[in-house]
Amino acid sequence: MAAQDRGYTLLLNHLHNPNTTLAPQTIQGALSHHLATLSPLPTPLAATAISSPYFISQPLTYNKLNTLSTAFRHAVHLKFTALSKEEEKLGRLEGLFKQSLSSAMDTWVKDVVRGLQGGDPVLRLASCNGLLLGVEDVRLHARNPSNGSSSSASNSKETATGTETAPVRFEIPGARGVVEDEDIVALAEVMDAYAFSFASGASAHGVEEWEKEFQPAGQDLLSMALIFASQSFPLIPQDKLKVLPLPMLSQILTSTICATFKSGTFLSSVSASVTLTPDNRVHISPSSAFAQTIHSIKTSPLTASISSIARFTANVLALLLDLPSSHLDEHMRAVEHCLEALRDMAKKVERDWISTSLASVSDAEIAPDTKALSKSVWSILKTLLFTIIMVSDSALSAAVYIPPPAITTTIIKTNSSHQVPSSSSFALETLYTLSHLAFVISQFGGVTSTSSTGFKELKKTFYLALDILASPSSSSSPSSFSDALSSSAAIGSGGEGEGGSQGSNNSPKAEAYVEEVCRALKAQKGEGNVAFRQAKEAFALASIEQLVPVLGDECIRNWVWGVCYPHLFDASHRETFESAHSTVLAIFACHAQQQQQLQQSQRSYPAQCLDGNGDSADAMFAWFNKVRSMSPGQQLRDRAAAESDRSGPSSSESRGRSNAHPRSKKRGGPKKTMISTEFVKMLVPFYAGCLVDNSVDGKLTTPQLRMAYTALVRSACASATAPDGVGYDETFSLAWYCVQLLLDTLSRLTTNELTNNDPGKGKGKGRAATRDEDTSPNRVHRLHLTLISTLSALPLKLLGKALEEVYKIIITVKPTTASTYIESTPTLPSAMTTTGTTTKRKRELVEALFGEILEGMGDREKGYAMAWWYEHRAALLAVVGDTEGGHHGVEGAAAKGSAEDGEPEKAKTDMVEKVGSSSRARL
Structure with missing residues (x-):
């Protein structure tokens, strides 16, 4: 006992000495031990520790705070172990009159928290963080049934090999709730004491001069406090976190993330630090400014805790968008501010990366003593990408459930010069941010990688942003109910089923994004190295491919096609090559879908529902009443007749339908957004020849070629009907052109192969020309399979002729x-x-x-x-x-x-x- 008293006295002496030379680990262990064993209460020691000169003296470093947090966490473990051993020693009768293990732990934790109250908020936050983590550690504790505990015996189960222990949930809800409340109060006091700039709306670089005079020393304490908060706050119920000023908290967290990566400027000093060795290798001195910057980021406690900080930020953003509050506009702006800050940081990184020599050299061209630094740079870049994806994914996932009417109403009420952001605004910010980091994304195989080991979270965030941007809510809302009905009738299906709304409703924001991306690609043609440009192009094409269904004809003609065309024949960069072909195929698939929807709408939407201008709501409701008065059998027969003809109507049907749905210039919505049939008719012959040229080895694979040519033929069949229902091509000449091109190519390749194998055949220029073409059996067989794949896309009128051609090929x-x-x-x-x-x-x-x-x-x-x-x-x-x-x-x-x-x-x-x-x- 005397030895214990002496140890306790020594601990107090060192805690009261700010200049003690005792190692922090020793103080940590002693504090944990005495907190767990001090009798009768740990309250005085907890109060002494949190107010002691050793911990409260300036500068208050991360190591001190971590020592304090770890001491309280270990104290929970030690106390639980000590109480468990005492319980094992008690007999059954003695146990009836003793406090239970959970009750004793509950009392001890509350006594510790009572000693923390009133102390420095930063120290309190660190201490409560340790307590809460310790309570969570012992929450799931498996006890061995052989220890004699009656509670554990009931939680064991007999197995074939013996007795297996089942986990016992050790719950102390009363004390845990007290720790959670104190943790939240401590963070709120830290925000009040150190977040002047965020509360007053001052510049992010500092606060007003008069505020600086009263500001506590050590502004970095805010970031360090957030490190500990990010570790424990995920364990606190979400409802409790709603009492915090979440918009300000999101700004503080965003500022902390930016500070971790030097606001994206950590690559700015690369050019001044790079030198060349005698053998022309890139060398960066360890004493250079760039090397020092990278070292400071790597060794920063913020970098070590960036995953928990990013997760905490993502949780706060989700809470902001989940709160059913009248301040939704303020919350939306807070989320947009966070995404904009991440975008600005990514933009700076991209700008500096273009000018750095590390972007254009291979690993063999880097000096051996600089390779470790290069790996550290890539590690920081990937960490930045992970952080952005974690935060953006949370914001987008929560924004999906915000109804557009609520956003529209808020905009009308605010009547301010700045519009309240919407879900599509978040999607745009995310896409721009990922585009700036395309050169980092390419290290994971790109966003279109099909590898099972790919970056799944990246793909989820990327495609979620595109889905939000392409959704009907991102486009302008209908001005009236009759306009909505007119649009729905023109679409045909009217729902969001298989291409329902996306086939005809264009999105202005999506078009603006595509135009800006295409314009940026043209402007950056001479910037950066080849790998950088290819990564940007691949990302842009992958984005455009998913947005084609909501793009207008003008946007596709003027921007999309110009970006795709240069990459249709160049397979040197596989991702860009495949993305360009996928985008073109998306154009054909969208056009075919629009034509099918148009045919369905013209069948199910007769002329009686429209007046001369095609805009009469009264006539429309009259037609709806007529349909409603029909028997179910009549409705089913009409619907079956509207959906029976997949391949195209007969000539009499087309003539009848040409007058069934008159479209004037006034009803130009769906017609404006539809892809022009004339454009597709000009595109089909060119792309058919392009696919044939890409049938050689090393370009499109056999499955890719077969799927692409089938989609091309299907779109060519859909082009037999013009957008206004007039000009129906009964012969499907454009579709047969694609088939005939394959037949002619196969005939030529077979003839050329025989000519090249016979030295006596072929003379002069003609023979030289035939030798330049790939006539390998692999290519011929690939084209044979491609021809067979087109059969399912052909209408009945062409099917018999095509089958006979296939039969001849197989036989001969x-x-x-x-x-x-x-x-x-x-x-x-x-x-x-x-x-x-x-x-x-x-x-x-x-x-x-x-x-x-x-x-x-x-x-x-x-x-x-x-x-x-x-x-x-x-x-x-x-x-x-x-x-x-x-x-x-x-x-x-x-x-x-x-x-x-x-x-x-x-x-x-x-x-x-x-x-x-x-x-x-x-x-």
Whole structure:
């Protein structure tokens, strides 16, 4: 006991000595021990520690605060262990008259908090942080049932191998609530004492001169206090945090994040610090200004705690947008201020990165003693990206649930010069910020990476921002109910189903974003190195691709196409190359969808609902009443008639429909936003040739080529009907042009291959020209598969002709030259290698053909195609040497390959046999 008293006395002496030489770890351990063992109460020691000269003396460093917080956290562990051992020693009868473990811990924690009250707010915040973390540590404590505790015996379960301990939740809700309340009060007092600039609205660089005179010393205490708050506040219920001034707290946290990364200027001194070694390698001296800046960021306690600070910031922003408050406009501005600060910081980083030599050198071109510094720079850049994504994702996820009417009402009430930001404003800020960091995103494979180990949070934030920007709420609201009905009728489906609203409602903010991004790409053509520009272009194209459904025809013509065109033939940067093709395909898919919606609207929206100007609300309601008075059977028949024709109407239907839905210039909304059919008709021939040119090895893969050409043919079929319903092309000449281009290319490649293999054929320039073209069997086979993939996109009028062409190709495929395959299989004879490869390719073509018929076609086309299949089945199976067919042959393999919808393979082939029987009966 005397030794314990002496140790306690020594601890008090060191706490009262601000210049003590005792190690902080020793003071931490002694304080934890005596807090847990001091009798009768720990209150005096807690009060002494928080007001002692050792902790309260200036400067108040992070190490001191961390020592204090850790001491209280460890004290909770020590007290819990001591009480648990005492409980084990008690007998069953003695335990009835003793305080329970949870009750004893509850009393002890409350006594400690009582000693903290009234102390310095920063020290109190650090102490409560340690207490709350300690309480959370012991909350889930597994006790061994062998210790004799009655409570633990009831929480064990018998297993096959013996007794297994189940976790016991150790709850002390009363004391935990007291610690949480004290933690919140301490943070509020810290904000009152050290956040003058945020409370008074002064500049972010400081406060007014007269305020500085009364400001406590050590402005950095605010950032250090937030470090400890970010560790414990996620453990506090969200309802309790709502009592804090959340807008000011979000500004303080944002300022702390910016301070962590030097407001984005940590790369500004790179150019002045770089030198070249004698062997022309990049060298940066450890004593240079840039190296010192990077070292200060790496060793800063803010950097070590940036993940918890970012998580705390994200939580505060979500609370701001979740609060059902009349101050929603203030909360929205606070969130926008945070996102704008992150964007400005990313912009500065991008500006400085362009001019740095580290952006244009490889790892081999960096001096060995500078490689560690280079890795530290990339580590800081990635940490900045992670922080921005965490904060932005939280803001966007919460903004999704803010109803547009609430935002509109707030704007009307405020009547100020600054509009209240909306969800689309947050999305724009996020996209701009990520665009500035595109060179960092490229290190993770870009936003379009399909790798399972990719950056999932990045993709979530990126696509969520695009979804918000493309949503109908981001566009202008309808001025009246009749305008909304007119727009809904013009769209066709009127809902948000499969392309419902996005197909015809353009978004002004989305168009403005696309125009600005495209303009920035043109302006930055000569800036930075090649890798930097490619990363920017890939990010821009990936963004534009998702926004195509809400872009107008003018925006696509003037901006989108100009950005895509230079990359359609250049596969040197894979991400940019694929993104450019995906964007063009999005244009075709959007156009086809708009045409389909237009046909549905013209079928289901008769002329009687409109007057001469097409804007009569009375006539519209009259038509709705007429439909409502129809029987359910009549409504179903009308709806079935409107949706029965997938491939296109007949000529009589088109003539009837040309007068069914007159459109005047006054009703120009949907017509203005639709992609021009004339533009698509000009684009289809060019892009068909582009895809054929990209069918060589090293460019588009076989699946990419097949999907792209199918989408192209489908859009060409949709172009047979003009936007006004007039000018229907019964022959689908544009779609057949795409098919014929494939046929002509295959014919030319086959002829050129035979000519190149025969030295006696071909002379002069003609022969030289044929040798320049890739006539490899791989390319020919790839085009064969592409031709088969277009079958599901063709209308019934073209399907029969296309099937016959495919049949001729499969039947007449000639064996490829043996020299192409000898290198891969040198042990086989040439004839055997050629024959085996050709048979394998033919089998793949037949399986692809049957799979396209089985899975890709609509009901009407499938009926015709299955009849055709069973008419030519014997010949097709004989070509590939399949004598069985059914489950074990080509049909079974095709059904297995297309069974992605969960339908068993046997069920598919049984269905095929059933359809085949009926088809043979009709034949």
